Amino acid sequence: METQDIKKAGLKVTLPRIRILQILENSKQRHMSAEDVYKALIEADEDVGLATIYRVLTQFEAAGLVVRHNFEEGHSVFELAEGEHHDHMICLETGKIIEFHDEEIERRQREIAKTNGYDLEEHSLVLYVKPRKK
Amino acid sequence: METQDIKKAGLKVTLPRIRILQILENSKQRHMSAEDVYKALIEADEDVGLATIYRVLTQFEAAGLVVRHNFEEGHSVFELAEGEHHDHMICLETGKIIEFHDEEIERRQREIAKTNGYDLEEHSLVLYVKPRKK
DNA sequence: ATGCCTGCAAAGCTTTTGCAGATGC
DNA sequence: GCATCTGCAAAAGCTTTGCAGGCAT
Numbered sequence: 001m002e003t004q005d006i007k008k009a010g011l012k013v014t015l016p017r018i019r020i021l022q023i024l025e026n027s028k029q030r031h032m033s034a035e036d037v038y039k040a041l042i043e044a045d046e047d048v049g050l051a052t053i054y055r056v057l058t059q060f061e062a063a064g065l066v067v068r069h070n071f072e073e074g075h076s077v078f079e080l081a082e083g084e085h086h087d088h089m090i091c092l093e094t095g096k097i098i099e100f101h102d103e104e105i106e107r108r109q110r111e112i113a114k115t116n117g118y119d120l121e122e123h124s125l126v127l128y129v130k131p132r133k134k
Numbered sequence: 135m136e137t138q139d140i141k142k143a144g145l146k147v148t149l150p151r152i153r154i155l156q157i158l159e160n161s162k163q164r165h166m167s168a169e170d171v172y173k174a175l176i177e178a179d180e181d182v183g184l185a186t187i188y189r190v191l192t193q194f195e196a197a198g199l200v201v202r203h204n205f206e207e208g209h210s211v212f213e214l215a216e217g218e219h220h221d222h223m224i225c226l227e228t229g230k231i232i233e234f235h236d237e238e239i240e241r242r243q244r245e246i247a248k249t250n251g252y253d254l255e256e257h258s259l260v261l262y263v264k265p266r267k268k
Numbered sequence: 269a270t271g272c273c274t275g276c277a278a279a280g281c282t283t284t285t286g287c288a289g290a291t292g293c
Numbered sequence: 294g295c296a297t298c299t300g301c302a303a304a305a306g307c308t309t310t311g312c313a314g315g316c317a318t
Contacts, residue, residue, distance in 0.1 A: 012292055012297060034283080049300045054283060056298095073204045074308090075282055089247065092255055100246055108239050109261055113223065116234070118263035121226055125259045127243055129252035146272060146317055168308080183275045188308060190273095208283090209307060273316070284305070291298070 009063030016048045020056050024066065024080045031069065031077040031097055071097075071126060087125040094131075143197030150182045154190050158200065158214045165203065165211040165231055205231075205260060221259040228265075 002021040006013050023040045024032065032040070034053050041048045057078050060066040066078045071090060087105075089098040105125070113120040136155040140147050157174045158166065166174070168187045175182045191212050194200040200212045205224060221239075223232040239259070247254040 014292070014298065016299070047300090051284075051301080052299055058284095070204055070207045073207075073210055076207055089250065089252065091252065098250055100250070102242060102246055105239055105242050105246075108236060108242075112234055112236055112239075113261055113263045114266065116223065116232060116263075117266050118223065118225065119266050120261055121264050122262045123260060124262075126257060127247055127254055128256045128258075129247045129250075130255050132248065132251050132253050148273060148317070150274070181275090185276075185309075186274055192309095270318095271316105272318100274314090276312095278309105278311085280309070281307090282305105283307105284303105286303080287301095289299085292296095293294105 005065055009059065009065060011059060011063070016052050017056050019044075019046050019048060020053060021060075021065070024078065030099075031071075031079045033075050033077050035075070037078075069124075087127070089127040089129055092128050092130050139199055143193065143199060145193060145197070150186050151190050153178075153180050153182060154187060155194075155199070158212065164233075165205075165213045167209050167211050169209070171212075203258075221261070223261040223263055226262050226264050 002018050002025070003013050005021065006017050011017060019041060020037060023037050023044075027036075027040060029036065034050065034057060037053050037057070038048070038050050041053075057066060057068075061068050061078070065081055067081045068076050068078055069088070070076055071088070084101055086099040086101045089100060090096070091098070109123055110120045136152050136159070137147050139155065140151050145151060153175060154171060157171050157178075161170075161174060163170065168184065168191060171187050171191070172182070172184050175187075191200060191202075195202050195212070199215055201215045202210050202212055203222070204210055205222070218235055220233040220235045223234060224230070225232070243257055244254045
């Protein structure tokens with residue numbers, strides 16, 4: 001239930017926050033920009049300011065409720081932080097986003113960091129692909 | 135020689151373009167924002183407009199002379215496209231950028247794309263790390 | 269000479285911030 | 294009741310664009 005998540009984040013349970021969380025949960029797109037969320041709210045006849053959406057999404061990110069990605073320059077997209085960590089594959093022709101997780105790559109990344117005297121804190125991996133021609 | 139590279143890109147060999155290429159070649163930092171290049175030119179007493187730097191860097195990117203990265207949201211950084219493809223590791227404490235190349239990860243990425251019915255066109259991999267505590 | 273380039277200033281976008289009023293607890 | 298939150302409008306960054314003059318070939 002959204003209310004619990006918001007409370008756990010140390011934030012007051014307000015209508016805008018509930019609505020934003022619901023949009024992220026129920027939208028067909030898993031990855032939405034602030035503008036996307038804004039439009040979805042308008043369509044649902046909910047009146048939430050764009051500035052609020054930015055503020056709330058940033059708070060949700062800090063609380064670990066959502067993850068922010070910068071797939072392309074110019075704007076961020078947000079996705080609900082549920083389930084396992086995963087990386088993304090973006091089709092250059094259709095724009096479709098596919099999520100995947102590969103333990104071999106994860107392990108290798110940790111090894112590479114270690115080899116250089118570092119600990120891996122996080123990473124960002126995006127594969128840009130095109131439909132395979134047979 | 136810079137002149138050749140610019141010519142090969144189908145661009146006129148102008149002073150601003152030569153200067154920008156030289157900055158990228160000779161600066162201590164391999165990764166520079168448009169603003170960084172601008173400041174470096176000012177310091178070198180070269181008078182080049184910021185708009186020109188953006189235009190030229192974009193042209194150089196299209197020509198494959200430089201690579202654009204979006205390590206952090208808000209602004210791009212550019213690096214000279216010389217030598218092999220490589221990925222980046224960024225230290226969260228010092229901001230240091232380390233380049234690396236790992237064939238195992240490269241291979242696995244191609245496999246993952248293939249498994250999903252795609253061909254890998256390009257990818258972006260950034261590891262965020264912290265100095266290893268013993 | 270002509271078409272590509274450049275600088276400047278203005279505009280465009282996404283995101284952030286100041287502030288006064290509204291709301292949750 | 295009080296602190297937090299929100300909407301609005303303005304501001305802030307980075308980047309792009311229009312335009313008139315300048316430069317390379």
